[in-house]
Structure formats: structure tokens, C-alpha cells
Amino acid sequence: MGKAGTKGVSRADRERQIIDVAVEEFGTHGYAGVSVAAVARRAGISKPLVYSYFDTKDGLYLACVHRVGALLVDAVAAARSRSGSTDHALDTLHAIFATVERHRHAWSVLYDPALPPDGELRDAVRRFRGRLAAMGAAGAARLLTGAGHDDPLDHQLLNEVWQYAVTAVMRWWSDHPDQSAAEMTARCARLLTALGND
Template identity: 35%
Template sequence: MGAVKGKRMPRAVRERQMMDAAVRTFGQRGYRAASMDEIAELAGVSKPLVYLYLNSKEELFSACIRREARALVEAVRAGVEPGLPADGQLWAGLRAFFTHTAENPDGWAVLHRQARSHGEPFISEVVAMRDEIVAFVTGLIGAAAREAHRDPALVDRDVAGLAQALVGAAESLAGWANDTPGVSAKEAAATLMNFAWAGLENLMHARPWQPPEA
């Protein structure tokens, strides 16, 4: 205990240590199995100190979800370079997404598996993150489609369903890639790009697939 007190770390550094330990523990052990004792030990602090910074296990888990969600959204946004062709922007966004989830498997497990399986208030945090990514992808696809159609009136709603499908596929594929040895972020991104781009490109050039007439 004396060694812990003697460190005198700044609050922000101490909080980051605790959050890193919590994300690792929640991601690998699950929310219910994880204990505050285990998190405190991994962070190198006392359990009372964890409770001093974050009042409960539920509050700590919510803070982990918010941090990991914010980091993922920022990574995707930062990965897309304005001015690239539509396929280049989508490719860059997918590479950023899969690179981040591969480099932060515990954070992705917290977002994709743990938070979704324990109901409120946790799932609301994940839904907010997902909505932001879907809106971003909708904007990317919509802007490219308007440019291809040369129709500034083409609304984002026309491609919102595609964005939902693309994000959903990316989420599932990220979980599979992280659980499958040897699958790189680039390979995962290329898999989804090959799956999605042919349809998106046809849509952007007014060649959508149509169901056969009855």
C-alpha cells in the first residue's frame, strides 16, 4: 500500500491506468465475471482508490464503453482523407476500422460483446457510437452517389440502408477476424470491400439490382 501511495501520479495518469486495466479485464473476463479486486490489482492500485475515482463497477464499465467508443469513432474519422475517390475513402475508412479493432481486441470485445449482452444502460452507449459511425458512412456514400449522379438533391436517406448494412457487416467481420489467427486488418477490410463495393459502385452509376417481376 505504501508503494502505491508513494507514486503520487497525476490523476489523469492514474485514471488511464485503471481504465486500461478495466478494459482488459472486462474484455477478457466479461462484465459479470470481472471483479474490482482484479482490476485494482492489474492497475497497481488499491480497490478503495478505484471506488474513489469511479463509484461502482457499473460506472466503471460505462466509462470503459464511452472511452473505447470515442476512440473507435475518432480512428475511423481520422483514417478517411477528404478528396479521395469514393472507393478510396471507403477503403481508408474500413482499413482504419479493422486496424483499430485488431489493435484493441479487448476494447472491441467490450463494445461488441459485453456491452450489447448486458442491457441498459450499457447498450445505449454502444448504440450512440454505432449511430455516429453509420451517419458518417452514410455521408461518405451519399456524397459519392450525389457526385456520380450529378444530382445535389439526392438525399442521404437513399443510402442510409446501405450504410447500416455495411457497418453491421464490419462489426461481425471484426469479431471473426479477431478470433481467427492470421487474419490481418488489411485482409478483413479487403474482404468487406470486395463484398460491398461492386453493389455500391453499380448504385452510384444508376445500375441498381432489381428483383425479378412476379
């Protein structure tokens, strides 16, 4: 067990509390719009205490990226039970929706367009995004291969369509936060069924 933080809270618990608040702050206001002081205020602790845990604002954001990136990657990896079928796309979307519903700002933190273009933060984000993209590409490839299509350009195009579609769906959900994960899954199921029947 880590050493105690303020008011008898263990270091590990305090770190989790700070990251939870920071994910919400960064997810709502973006990297550029958040200060360590704002996170400390929301968490009910001092700014020096935040720095003692994370050293810098970048260190705090990096901790947030590792938290939400791991959650999203694990969720998508667990959704592979119907990989290679058209249901796999819906399973993947449902896994993302369920994760983001529990951790509302996870996607926004990992896909923040205002991050610095280079450095450790950008590298960490790229790694998690790359893992998600690779799983999407593998799913698209299995779907096409299973249907007897092995043209590499078809595979490349379907992967691009999938990546942009997921981004568009998540942006739409961000603009419609009243929609639950279950409602989003049902909505996407209707759309995929309609597209498949066209």
C-alpha cells in the same frame, strides 16, 4: 497535475492504468463477467482504490466506453480523406483495424451485447455507436450520390449493408486474432476489389 495515487503514481496516470486493465478485462470477459475486484487484482491495487476513482462498476465501464469510443470515433473521422470514393470504405476499415490493434479490446467494449438494456452505460454506448453509424451512413450516401444514385431506399439499404458488414468483419477478426491490422486491411482490399470486378 492530479494528486498522487498510491506509490507516487499521479492520479491521472493511475486512472489511465486502471482503465487500460479494465478495457482488457471487459473486452475479454464482457460487462457481466467482470468484477471490480478482478480489475483491482490485475492492476495491482486495492478494490477500494478503484471505487475511489470510479464509484461503481458502471462508472468504471463508463470510463472505458468514453476512452475507446473516442478513439474509434476519432480514427474513423480522420479516415474521411477519400470520402465519396470506393476507397473510403477501405480507409474506414483500416482506421478501425489500426485502432483496435493498438487497443485490442476497444470494439468488444463498445459492442458488448451483455450490457444492461437501459441506463447511463447504454446511453453512452448508443451515443458512440450512433456517431460511428452516422459517419458510415454519410460515407455510403456520398458514394451513391457521386455515382448519380439518389433513391433514399438505396441509401438506406447500402447503409444497412455497411453496418452489418463492419460488424461481421470485426467478429471474424475476433475469431482470428493472429491477423494484424495490415493483414486485415489487405484482406478486405482483396474482397472489395473482387466484389467491384464482379
